[in-house]
Amino acid sequence: MTQWRVLLTRPAEESMALAASLSEAGIFSSSLPLLGIEPLPVTPEQQAVFRDLGRYCAVIVVSKPAARLAVAQLERAWPQLPWFSVGAATGQVLAEHGLNVKYPPTGDDSEALLQLPALREAIARPDARVLILRGEGGRGLLAEHLRARGASVDYLELYRRFLPVYTGAELMERIQLERLNGLVVSSGQGFLHLQALAGGDWPQVAQLPLFVPSPRVYEMARAAGAEKVVDCRGASAAALLVALRSSAP
Numbered sequence: 001m002t003q004w005r006v007l008l009t010r011p012a013e014e015s016m017a018l019a020a021s022l023s024e025a026g027i028f029s030s031s032l033p034l035l036g037i038e039p040l041p042v043t044p045e046q047q048a049v050f051r052d053l054g055r056y057c058a059v060i061v062v063s064k065p066a067a068r069l070a071v072a073q074l075e076r077a078w079p080q081l082p083w084f085s086v087g088a089a090t091g092q093v094l095a096e097h098g099l100n101v102k103y104p105p106t107g108d109d110s111e112a113l114l115q116l117p118a119l120r121e122a123i124a125r126p127d128a129r130v131l132i133l134r135g136e137g138g139r140g141l142l143a144e145h146l147r148a149r150g151a152s153v154d155y156l157e158l159y160r161r162f163l164p165v166y167t168g169a170e171l172m173e174r175i176q177l178e179r180l181n182g183l184v185v186s187s188g189q190g191f192l193h194l195q196a197l198a199g200g201d202w203p204q205v206a207q208l209p210l211f212v213p214s215p216r217v218y219e220m221a222r223a224a225g226a227e228k229v230v231d232c233r234g235a236s237a238a239a240l241l242v243a244l245r246s247s248a249p
Contacts (some may be wrong), residue, residue: 001247003049003181004027004028004181004182004244004249005027005029005178005179005180005181005182005249006022006027006028006029006030006180006182006184006211006244007030007031007032007174007175007179007180007182007183007184008029008030008031008032008184008243009031009033009034009035009183009184009185009190009193009194010031010033010034010035010184011033011035011036011037012031012033012072013076014064014186015031015033015168015205016031016087017237018184018240019210020235021216021237021241022187022237022240022241025244027241027244028178029184030174030178030180032166032170032174033164033173034164034185034190034193034194034197034218035133035161035162035163035186035189035193036163036164036191037160037161037164038064038106038159038160038161038162039065039158039159040136040157040158040159040160041068041145042073043177044081045179046073046156046158047073049131049156050070050073050074053081053131054081056081056129056131057081057082057122057123057125057127057128057129057130057151057153058081058082058083058084058119058123058128058130058131058228059081059082059083059084059130059132059133060083060084060085060086060113060119060120060130060131060132060142061083061084061085061086061090061094061101061133062085062086062090062110062133062134062135063090063092063134063135064089064093064126064134065132065135065158065159066090066133066134066158066159067085067090067093067094067133068093069133069158069159070094070158071093071094071097071099071100074097074164076243082100082102082119083099083100083101083102084101084102084103084113084116084118084119084122085101085102085103085113086103086108086109086113086142087103087104087107087108087109087235087236088103088108088234088236089108089233089235090103091146092179094241102116102119103117104116104247105195105215106233106234107233107234108141108213108214108234108235108236108239109139109213109214109215109216109233109235110145110164110214110216110235111141111214111215111216113142114142114145114146118191120140120149123149123150123151124202126150127136127152128150128151128152129147129151129152129153129154130151130152130153130154131153131154131155132153132155132156133156133158133241134155134156134157134158134163135159135160136157136161136183137157137162141216143155144245146170149241150154153228161189163193163196163197164237165168166197168199169201170197171194171197171198171201171205172198172201175208180205180208180247181208181209182208182209182210182211182217182244183205183208183209183210183211184211184240184247184249185210185211185212185213185217185221186213187217187235188220189218191210191212191217191220191221191224192220193198193238195224202224202225203225206224206227207228208224208227208228208229209226209228209229209230209247209249210226210229210230211232211243211244212229212230212231212232213231213233213234213235213239214231214233214234214235216229217231218231230243230247233242
């Protein structure tokens with residue numbers, strides 16, 4: 001286990017928590033956040049959606065930033081309707097604020113959520129209408145599959161992601177200086193930012209083992225030329241540790 005020296009690319013606060021878990025397992029990690037989070041302005045339209053949540057048969061929250069921004073706007077009288085999250089970590093944010101939220105017992109991706117019996121039950125009615133709380137442009141797969149099952153889907157975008165400013169050579173310099181032999185991304189957007197930051201060094205970066213959270217990101221990375229991609233089947237620290245233990249540097 002101690003042979004792994006991995007680069008973490010999550011937002012700074014999340015990378016700190018993940019680094020602590022890896023350190024306890026004897027794994028060295030270095031953090032280079034590739035996802036900045038910027039809340040979108042609160043609009044009257046956004047406020048109106050939160051006031052009228054009762055028209056939905058289910059609300060799906062796709063990320064921790066979406067969960068935090070949602071609970072900041074909700075009033076004390078929580079709407080009595082099914083809440084769902086993509087992954088346990090997002091679900092925990094909602095549960096801490098009194099919401100009864102359901103999420104897949106294994107897997108932190110859209111595919112796992114779509115298999116959840118409680119979600120299937122919630123959208124079984126003929127007039128099913130679902131609200132997805134997300135960042136700009138995220139989780140299109142969810143809406144596609146829900147609509148295929150007969151549900152009407154609305155989006156409410158609460159934040160945007162951006163690539164923090166780094167020098168062009170910073171990624172490769174970090175890899176070489178700290179002798180890193182693995183990379184970790186937590187989302188498709190994180191992977192795209194990794195590739196963008198690598199720039200002309202991407203062919204070299206693509207040779208390193210890359211740990212990803214889902215089959216969707218696996219396919220993205222392979223299509224972009226990443227040579228060794230490991231699907232952790234989840235974005236949690238536990239899922240990453242299992243993948244690291246089953247792979248050799």
